Amino acid sequence: MSDYNDIRHGRHCVFLMHVHLVFVTKYRREVFTKEILDDLRPICSSVCTDFEAELVEFDGEDDHVH
Numbered sequence: 001m002s003d004y005n006d007i008r009h010g011r012h013c014v015f016l017m018h019v020h021l022v023f024v025t026k027y028r029r030e031v032f033t034k035e036i037l038d039d040l041r042p043i044c045s046s047v048c049t050d051f052e053a054e055l056v057e058f059d060g061e062d063d064h065v066h
Helices: 034-050
Strands: none
């Protein structure tokens, strides 16, 4: 069960949002190396912080990133 502190309030709404994003390379080409994935993690974390979100899990393979 979720913690009530995670529930966000807007002027006319209340919400608790979980999002699963998948970035896929064009034509599923193998371009994501371990080094690139290591560089992407802090970038994705920073973007989440800017949107007042939390990066819970980050993983990827050579042709996509979760």
